[in-house]
Amino acid sequence: MNKNPPLTERARDLIDRYIDSTIDASELSELEQLLREDDEVRSYFAAYMQLHTDTGFELAARASEAKVLARLDEQTDQASPPRIYYKSTSTRLALRSMVAASLILGMLIGGGMVGLLAAQDRSRLSIARMPRSQSLDFIEAIAGTISDESGLGTGLTHRLPGTGDSLPKHDPFLRLIPSSSCLEVTATSSDLNTQYQVERAQFPGIRLADLGFTGKEDFEITVTVSDIPVLEFVGQFGVYVGSSSQWAVRGGLVSQREQTTFRQFLVNTREGRDKDAYFVGLGSAGDDMRITLARRQGKYTMGVENRTSGATSTLEIRHPEFLDGRSDLVAGIFACDPRGKDSQAIRFGHINVTVWHDGKP
Amino acid sequence: MQQAQSTEIKRAQFTGLLDQSRTRLFGYIHTLVRNLSDADDVFQQTAMAMWRRFDSYDPSRSFLHWACGVARFEVATLRRSQTRDRLRFTDETELLLIDSFAQLPEADITERQAALPGCIGRLPEADRHLLEACYYREAEVAVVAQKLERSPQSVHNSLKRIRRALFECVSKAIARVARE
Numbered sequence: 001m002n003k004n005p006p007l008t009e010r011a012r013d014l015i016d017r018y019i020d021s022t023i024d025a026s027e028l029s030e031l032e033q034l035l036r037e038d039d040e041v042r043s044y045f046a047a048y049m050q051l052h053t054d055t056g057f058e059l060a061a062r063a064s065e066a067k068v069l070a071r072l073d074e075q076t077d078q079a080s081p082p083r084i085y086y087k088s089t090s091t092r093l094a095l096r097s098m099v100a101a102s103l104i105l106g107m108l109i110g111g112g113m114v115g116l117l118a119a120q121d122r123s124r125l126s127i128a129r130m131p132r133s134q135s136l137d138f139i140e141a142i143a144g145t146i147s148d149e150s151g152l153g154t155g156l157t158h159r160l161p162g163t164g165d166s167l168p169k170h171d172p173f174l175r176l177i178p179s180s181s182c183l184e185v186t187a188t189s190s191d192l193n194t195q196y197q198v199e200r201a202q203f204p205g206i207r208l209a210d211l212g213f214t215g216k217e218d219f220e221i222t223v224t225v226s227d228i229p230v231l232e233f234v235g236q237f238g239v240y241v242g243s244s245s246q247w248a249v250r251g252g253l254v255s256q257r258e259q260t261t262f263r264q265f266l267v268n269t270r271e272g273r274d275k276d277a278y279f280v281g282l283g284s285a286g287d288d289m290r291i292t293l294a295r296r297q298g299k300y301t302m303g304v305e306n307r308t309s310g311a312t313s314t315l316e317i318r319h320p321e322f323l324d325g326r327s328d329l330v331a332g333i334f335a336c337d338p339r340g341k342d343s344q345a346i347r348f349g350h351i352n353v354t355v356w357h358d359g360k361p
Numbered sequence: 362m363q364q365a366q367s368t369e370i371k372r373a374q375f376t377g378l379l380d381q382s383r384t385r386l387f388g389y390i391h392t393l394v395r396n397l398s399d400a401d402d403v404f405q406q407t408a409m410a411m412w413r414r415f416d417s418y419d420p421s422r423s424f425l426h427w428a429c430g431v432a433r434f435e436v437a438t439l440r441r442s443q444t445r446d447r448l449r450f451t452d453e454t455e456l457l458l459i460d461s462f463a464q465l466p467e468a469d470i471t472e473r474q475a476a477l478p479g480c481i482g483r484l485p486e487a488d489r490h491l492l493e494a495c496y497y498r499e500a501e502v503a504v505v506a507q508k509l510e511r512s513p514q515s516v517h518n519s520l521k522r523i524r525r526a527l528f529e530c531v532s533k534a535i536a537r538v539a540r541e
Contacts, residue, residue, distance in 0.1 A: 046461035050388040
């Protein structure tokens with residue numbers, strides 16, 4: 001009687017364990033040996049893994065279609081339909097990345113900083129919108145707000161919950177410079193993705209509820225950044241909206257391997273992991289930028305104007321449904337340099353946050 | 362003008378080659394990173410890197426082999442940025458697997474994608490729900506098991522059974538098409 005299952009069955013079992021990440025180190029070695037020694041195992045493995053990938057896409061397509069149909073039902077009275085990211089094709093293979101990659105290539109080849117997924121309809125609703133805004137020019141200290149290294153109030157009132165918990169009251173990584181009308185934020189070694197050292201992550205902002213936000217209104221945050229510094233690879237800065245370090249959407253610029261170049265990005269953070277990222281080539285160290293993150297008609301977009309090169313671009317992202325209906329959102333600015341040494345500061349200039357309330361015409 | 366035409370031709374060549382290889386390239390990346398979102402990110406980075414280096418691509422060599430080679434660098438970058446320490450194959454195995462993905466018949470891939478929705482549709486409802494929980498939401502087996510008040514081994518066994526049923530279903534569909 002065989003103590004072990006037949007080789008092929010054992011191989012299949014190990015492959016399933018590999019897929020489910022329940023394989024241990026010795027089993028992985030065993031699987032590797034089988035893969036190295038047996039062509040049939042390798043062929044089966046590749047075909048099985050390809051099916052595993054296709055299954056993931058197929059299920060994502062189904063779920064996305066269901067959501068889109070639900071949204072269409074809700075929005076039949078609106079002029080433009082929601083953007084569909086997971087397109088249903090004849091083979092129902094929903095490859096967001098492939099669509100995005102094609103568009104990225106189109107951008108690269110065109111050589112211009114055009115919009116990757118341009119916002120479709122920027123027109124306001126026919127009913128009047130009543131803005132409530134807060135602007136910060138950093139020309140003076142504002143008492144009772146988050147303090148910089150010298151105890152000067154920055155004007156920003158809250159941090160994204162879960163971030164900055166270990167930072168002292170007089171934050172050594174914030175520096176208000178009224179003479180230059182700017183707030184310098186040192187990009188600390190941290191990242192929302194994987195929640196890397198979020199306790200020292202710089203995500204100061206304001207509560208949207210303080211502008212009358214109840215969870216359903218549109219809003220936008222705009223910030224200017226001057227003379228962007230050299231950051232380590234994946235160093236990043238920009239604007240965010242979120243309910244906590246685990247659940248947020250943020251966008252801005254992220255440093256590339258060539259450390260003087262940056263790419264625009266927009267990403268959802270779900271359960272502490274970055275998802276649905278979009279990237280576009282844009283920017284160099286030394287450039288001045290204006291970055292806007294907006295929710296318009298419920299859809300999130302980010303626009304970047306490179307005031308040095310004159311280029312502009314807009315990114316749209318898979319809808320972060322986890323933020324829908326939440327009234328406890330914080331919007332603000334961020335600077336992270338996961339591989340850095342807390343040595344580079346981002347100079348944020350004017351910040352404006354607006355919440356749009358429906359009103360009577 | 363000439364430069365623009367040349368870029369246009371280069372672009373057409375590149376997108377044509379990428380189009381032919383993308384499914385297998387994505388499958389290969391997904392095999393290495395084992396997470397669809399990560400694979401999605403790596404695929405995008407890989408496509409960008411490939412375009413940047415397209416001038417160095419030797420057309421006499423397999424495009425997919427070249428693409429998978431570029432992808433391995435991007436996977437390595439992703440791994441460096443991740444705090445979790447996942448088990449991974451050795452370089453030797455990863456290289457061997459490139460050949461295996463390259464040898465997957467294109468026609469089979471197309472037929473499998475065409476057959477898959479029907480095969481999923483024929484699964485019992487409970488099996489479909491389990492697949493959705495584990496695939497679309499990308500939840501780990503242990504997390505799904507906790508939610509369902511089942512043991513991780515039990516969930517793993519169910520997934521194994523479902524995947525094999527799907528594999529058999531699409532294999533039969535491919536064989537049927539081949540006979541016709």
